[in-house]
Amino acid sequence: MGAVARKQLPLRPAGPDTTAALLDWYDSEGRELPWRSPPGRKADPYRVWLSEIMLQQTTVKAVIPYYREFLRAWPNVRALAAASLDEVLTKWAGLGYYSRARNLHKCAIAIVEEHGGRFPRSEAALRKLPGIGPYTAAAIAAIAFNEEATPVDGNIERVIARLFALRLPLPAAKSEIKRLASTLVPSDRPGDFAQAMMDLGATVCTPKRPSCLMCPIQPDCHGYAKGMAESLPLKLAKPDRPSRFGYAFLALSEDGHILLRRRQEAGLLGGMMEVPSTEWRDDWLSVEDAMRSAPFKTDWWPVTGTVTHTFTHFRLQLNVYRAIVPADATLTFWSEPNRCRWVNRRDLHNEALPSLMRKVIAHALPQ
DNA sequence: TATCCGTGGGG
DNA sequence: TCCCCAAGGAT
Numbered sequence: 235m236g237a238v239a240r241k242q243l244p245l246r247p248a249g250p251d252t253t254a255a256l257l258d259w260y261d262s263e264g265r266e267l268p269w270r271s272p273p274g275r276k277a278d279p280y281r282v283w284l285s286e287i288m289l290q291q292t293t294v295k296a297v298i299p300y301y302r303e304f305l306r307a308w309p310n311v312r313a314l315a316a317a318s319l320d321e322v323l324t325k326w327a328g329l330g331y332y333s334r335a336r337n338l339h340k341c342a343i344a345i346v347e348e349h350g351g352r353f354p355r356s357e358a359a360l361r362k363l364p365g366i367g368p369y370t371a372a373a374i375a376a377i378a379f380n381e382e383a384t385p386v387d388g389n390i391e392r393v394i395a396r397l398f399a400l401r402l403p404l405p406a407a408k409s410e411i412k413r414l415a416s417t418l419v420p421s422d423r424p425g426d427f428a429q430a431m432m433d434l435g436a437t438v439c440t441p442k443r444p445s446c447l448m449c450p451i452q453p454d455c456h457g458y459a460k461g462m463a464e465s466l467p468l469k470l471a472k473p474d475r476p477s478r479f480g481y482a483f484l485a486l487s488e489d490g491h492i493l494l495r496r497r498q499e500a501g502l503l504g505g506m507m508e509v510p511s512t513e514w515r516d517d518w519l520s521v522e523d524a525m526r527s528a529p530f531k532t533d534w535w536p537v538t539g540t541v542t543h544t545f546t547h548f549r550l551q552l553n554v555y556r557a558i559v560p561a562d563a564t565l566t567f568w569s570e571p572n573r574c575r576w577v578n579r580r581d582l583h584n585e586a587l588p589s590l591m592r593k594v595i596a597h598a599l600p601q
Numbered sequence: 602t603a604t605c606c607g608t609g610g611g612g
Numbered sequence: 613t614c615c616c617c618a619a620g621g622a623t
Binding site for chain 2: 614615616617618620621622623
């Protein structure tokens with residue numbers, strides 16, 4: 235009788251009843267995740283932090299195996315701080331957004347050297363650490379320390395925009411969304427509330443075809459009442475993705491080693507290993523010009539086909555040239571020999587190779 | 602505020 | 613095939 239009677243009443247703004255309904259749903263249907271401590275047990279700030287960094291712009295499914303491997307290799311922040319950056323980048327390889335790995339390592343060192351190996355519990359102190367922005371600081375404070383913070387990620391933006399039928403488009407709506415979300419945070423369970431909102435956004439209040447009939451807070455949802463839930467939040471159009479083109483040089487020695495090169499620390503794929511290549515331009519270099527960027531002079535043979543890869547803000551096409559050189563050959567390096575290293579092709583799994591470079595290698599050395 | 606920064610899966 | 617998107621941060 236409650237549902238029918240309630241539907242006919244004018245919809246009230248979301249409030250404490252909304253929060254209570256959400257937490258009830260979370261207690262019965264919340265997800266079990268590797269970094270989530272069982273009910274009643276204290277969360278480990280290190281695990282919360284590690285998972286939150288990995289989950290930035292990355293799906294749960296992609297994160298889980300990386301999270302498990304990091305925790306196995308480095309069970310606490312002191313262990314991670316004692317690792318080398320290259321070890322961290324190697325284990326991060328394939329997860330993307332490599333500045334996260336560089337900042338993860340920096341942050342671990344800062345925790346050990348400046349905070350005695352313990353994470354600070356306040357949002358403001360967390361916010362000062364490398365790689366921890368507004369969302370992550372609030373998430374760690376709420377989830378690991380039960381501080382009354384309001385993390386707002388993409389899920390929560392969507393839930394709030396729909397719940398309040400917010401028509402202001404992102405990203406301009408961010409501050410208003412944070413304000414509205416903060417009005418719903420319960421002082422006794424801020425961490426559970428944050429995770430409940432994210433679970434709801436991930437499993438019920440999804441970007442496309444949300445399951446409004448299954449939603450525990452649908453009776454309070456203005457977006458649903460107005461029939462516009464799925465269209466929210468509004469977003470400004472995104473810029474188009476230009477294309478870039480380049481040539482990669484896969485050198486294979488007769489004893490089975492591949493020539494790799496370390497990329498510069500900053501920028502795209504910063505600090506990761508690569509198959510040496512020309513610069514990536516907005517048009518094709520001539521083959522003659524491309525050869526001037528080869529790592530050394532030899533006979534380079536074209537590999538049939540092209541490697542394509544899509545980054546966040548551009549598409550890349552690489553033509554690959556291959557050379558097989560005698561193990562004892564005297565090679566004339568043309569650029570940055572100090573950044574280059576021969577690696578046994580059987581040991582490539584121990585290298586910080588991003589997905590693009592694994593594609594290039596697989597393309598040039600099939601099997 | 603706008604741009605840069607990866608990758609893989611789903612519709 | 614292509615676009616969208618995922619527990620954002622740094623500059």
